[in-house]
Amino acid sequence: xxxxxxxxxxxxxxxxxxxLPCNHSTxxxxxxxxxxxxxxxxxxxxxxxxxxxxxxxxxxxxxxTEDRKSSTLILPHATLRDTAVYYCIVxxxxxxxxxLTFGKGITLSVRP
Amino acid sequence: xxGVMQNPRHLVxxxxxxARLRCSPxxxxxxxxxxxxxxxxxxKFMVYLQKENIIDESxxxxxxxxxxxxxxxxxxxxxxxxxxxxxxxxxxASSPGQENTEAFFGQGTRxxxx
Numbered sequence: 001x002x003x004x005x006x007x008x009x010x011x012x013x014x015x016x017x018x019x020l021p022c023n024h025s026t027x028x029x030x031x032x033x034x035x036x037x038x039x040x041x042x043x044x045x046x047x048x049x050x051x052x053x054x055x056x057x058x059x060x061x062x063x064x065t066e067d068r069k070s071s072t073l074i075l076p077h078a079t080l081r082d083t084a085v086y087y088c089i090v091x092x093x094x095x096x097x098x099x100l101t102f103g104k105g106i107t108l109s110v111r112p
Numbered sequence: 113x114x115g116v117m118q119n120p121r122h123l124v125x126x127x128x129x130x131a132r133l134r135c136s137p138x139x140x141x142x143x144x145x146x147x148x149x150x151x152x153x154x155x156k157f158m159v160y161l162q163k164e165n166i167i168d169e170s171x172x173x174x175x176x177x178x179x180x181x182x183x184x185x186x187x188x189x190x191x192x193x194x195x196x197x198x199x200x201x202x203x204x205a206s207s208p209g210q211e212n213t214e215a216f217f218g219q220g221t222r223x224x225x226x
Contacts, residue, residue, distance in 0.1 A: 034214070036217075038155075041149075041201060041220075042219060042220075043116075043203050043217035043218050043219045043220050044155065044203065044205075044217045045217070046214045046215070046216055046217075049214060087155075098143075098160070098209075099145055099157050099160050099168060100145070100157070100205070100215060101157060102147075102154050102155040102156075102157075103154065104154055105154070
């Protein structure tokens with residue numbers, strides 16, 4: 001079972017920041033927070049991941065609260081092509097439990 | 113560096129036939145994961161393999177499904193005696209396996225059983 005909870009859906013205007021929340025209150029010390037997205041029926045696309053520090057790459061920023069019980073994925077300037085299902089996943093670092101367990105995700109709709 | 117390659121992209125099989133799905137991981141990746149996505153549903157983990165070893169097969173159906181990742185060549189997901197309910201998109205992902213690394217997915221194989 002997924003160890004995260006996300007809203008079912010949200011929308012935002014093109015060009016604005018999209019802030020996608022995720023709760024993972026039972027996360028343990030050896031688990032990372034990963035974000036993936038799936039555009040229509042394509043293969044999931046890796047976005048970003050982090051342990052406890054905030055992370056930024058060319059796609060997005062990941063803000064993790066100090067207690068690590070929740071996080072926010074930020075797409076700074078959403079475009080229509082960012083419309084997708086976004087998955088927040090907690091994942092053990094390595095070993096037999098290192099699979100990604102997908103929940104239902106949040107459907108982000110970017111409107112013109 | 114080529115991404116995760118899956119083939120075929122589309123596969124049609126009649127009920128009772130065998131389906132063989134291939135996954136070539138990214139260069140340098142020795143860990144492979146297989147997932148299934150039924151129409152309008154989420155991604156379900158099936159199996160996690162390292163070279164020549166099955167690490168976690170907790171998501172594999174007990175019958176008709178098998179997976180391998182040989183020392184040489186791609187990982188293979190095999191479905192014997194396919195039924196209509198096997199129709200789905202099958203995705204594989206690969207990773208280097210070390211701590212703090214990401215897993216990358218292929219574009220999937222869409223299996224249709226007629």
